[in-house]
Amino acid sequence: MKRQTSVLTSTSLVTALVASVILTGLGGAALTASADDGNDRTRATNVIYLLGDGMGRTHVTAARERYYGAAGKLAMETLPAQGFVSTYAVEKLSGQPGAADFKPNPVTDSASAATAWSSGVKTYNAALGVDAKGAVVPTMMELAKKAGYRTGNVSTAEITDATPAGQMSHALARGCQGPVYSDAACQDLSITGAALPTSDVRVTPIADQIARNGTADVILGGGLSRFDAADETALKGQGYSVLGSIAGQSTATKADLASASGAKVFGLFNKGNLTVEKTKQDNPSSVQAQEPTLSEMASKAIDLLQKGKSNGNKDDRSGKGGKGFYLQIEGALIDKRSHANDAAQTLGEMKAFDDAVAVVKDFAKRDGNTLVIVTADHECAGFNIIEKGTFTNAEAGTPPANVDSGNTANNSTPTRPSNSKDAARSTGIVNGAGAADPKNFGPATFRTPTDAAGVVDGSPDAGLWLTYLSGNHTGADVPVFATGPGSEQLQGTVDNTALFGIVGRALRVV
Amino acid sequence: MKTRTGIAAALSVVALCAVVGVTVYAAAAGANGDARTVAAMEGPVTPFTPQATFAGLSPATGDPELESLVQVHPSPGAIVAAAGPFDDRFVLEDLAFDGGSVSGAVRVTSDVSDVLDLEVLAGFYDAKGVLVGNARFVHHLVEDATHAEPPEERLEFTIAVPADVSGRAVAASIGVPVLVNE
Secondary structure: OHHHHHHHHHHHHHHHHHHHHHHHHHHOHHHHHOOOOOOOOOOOOEEEEEEEOOOOHHHHHHHHHHHOOOOOOOOHHHOOEEEEEEOOEEOOOOOOOOOOOOOEEOOOOHHHHHHHHHHOOOOOOOOEOEOOOOOEOOOHHHHHHHOOOEEEEEEEEEOOOHHHHHHHOOEOOOOOOOOOOOHHHHOOHHHHOOOOOOOOHHHOOHHHHHHHHOOOOEEEEEOHHHOOHHHHHHHHHOOOEEOOEOOOOEOOOHHHHHHOOOOOEEEEOOOOOOOOHHHHHHOOOOHHHHOOOHHHHHHHHHHHHHHOOOOOOOOOOOOOOOOOEEEEEEEOHHHHHHHOOOHHHHHHHHHHHHHHHHHHHHHHHHHOOEEEEEEOOOEEOOOEEEOOOOOOHHHEOOOOOOOOOOOOOOOOOOOOOOOOEOOOOOOOOOOOOOOOOOOOOOOEEEOOOOOOOOOOOOOOOOOEEEEOOOOOEEOOOEEEEEEOOOHHHHOEEEEOOHHHHHHHHHHOOO | OHHHHHHHHHHHHHHHHHHOOOEEEEEOOOOOOOOOEEEEEEOOOOOOOOOOOOOOOOOOOOOOOOHHHHOOOOOOOOEEEOOOOOHHHEEEEEEEEOOOEEEEEEEEOOOOOOEEEEEEEEEEEOOOOOEEEEEEEEEEOOOOOOOOOOOOOEEEEEEEOOHHHOOOOOEEEEEEEEEEEO
16 A cells, blocks of 8 residues: 555656646746735736626627627727637546647536636536546635635626636536535546545535635625525624525525625525526516626625725735735626527626626726736637628528538538528528517627617617527637736737636736 | 656656746545645645535435425325425426326426536325335436537426335425526
């Protein structure tokens, strides 16, 4: 046994070298340049990381044209540093990039992507806070908390969902959300070989972890059904002010949020995901309309984290009575409504997310030393803008076909003998005349600020024509917008794992 | 074996020297099933191990149950719903019980891009409405690179009466203790 241990240890250390090189490579040369003087220009007092789940480049463009016109700009587009982020995942048991056993997967899910920026490692789809071989990796929020920063996690999804959970939990499978453990949802024998004991953190329901690890001081979002009375006891035992009632499964309201105070606040405003903004706007007297907007949650989280930041922390380098804070804010429903190919709700969620960006931008401007990063985990559904009056291949009577079997990758003969719509598959605009036909592949159209008076959504005269490629994630790079100390590192294209190093260096925790 | 171990140890020392001051990547790997921790960090901070145990939290000891199963007392031939944490997220459809199994479908009514996990728990009752046994249907989506199927909103299930209560079960209840959809 002793000899086995020795060999294992040696193997681990060799692995450590490889992994270290990989991790160093992920962040580029700057990873070796960590400084602890606290005075260089990449050091931020606060970091606010905003994530539009499923938000591709076209989501941004479409929202801009819809709400501000072609010549306008979303708030995120006014941030000075802009670039792109590559998002690929890896297969189960893969090594990190550069390793002999590296096996990339071009299309990520939200869990793998969250682990990439939260922990700086590539992992498999469904994994949270573990690498592709199942090893636990610390998250940025854990590191920030350990270093004395105040921490917050805000989402319009269930707070146990992949993006927020990526900062506050470690799980082999993202479905292990709670309130109860189940073998099928929590174990992954393809990673561990045999079932882990249920006391292992990696198979502990995410809600149980969040309620007990104290990683985030301020937790706002949805998912009340994931938590139970024991979780409420655990939260209150750590000093959290719990809005609403977990034991009674009574959701918190925007009024509860407005009056919330204290260093640690836990508020869930829906038993599941929060309600899409368009539905709330269309039903202003509904219970769901009492849920706060993402902007309201973002604003309150900043306020709570600001007020609580002199929370006994002696290692204060901010000069403002505390060490600062690290806050993650997710607009989750962009993705969920993109999966559904609901363009109107997708755009509404983009606007709600961008409104939260505007709140954060204003704070950062006042504060003067906050790094703000706005990005996405992946693109969802192949969202696209097509020319007014045109149609997609899915609507075509004769979709492109490969007619050159000798040159399958690059046809050299015409593949589109005619270019007309198929009347059966394109019965009109999906949010207009064609809405009654479930088989319709037509685009959704929306008026823009420069359209003539009287032009309405769903009209062929509307200026913005939108289509979806699919109902699933794509592997496209996603946009990133940033401002504040260290944001210049986001000019150009970076991998999503590099975000870990950029945030970590700004906070001086890596 | 001794020599190989020595070489491995020497490589390990080299490895450690190479990473000091740049990155600490400490891996305490064990056999499958052992807890492993990797601390991936750079710079001057001390290595950090995430919290792995939670005071006062009792590890799960079995499959997820529903207290409501013992609180309902269906009449012979009846199928009733047993309360669970996600009852506002689905509807039960086409329920049927023939004495040998209970079948039906769960149609998820909240956001659906994927149903990641679903467990349907069936309670079986004797003629007096007393719970005599239970069984379950388990759905777990295996994540992979491609999603060949469209989003699944309706999952059909058939749950057989356990053999040890066969013949005694004359009524059923249906509840959902596990549901993860996005």
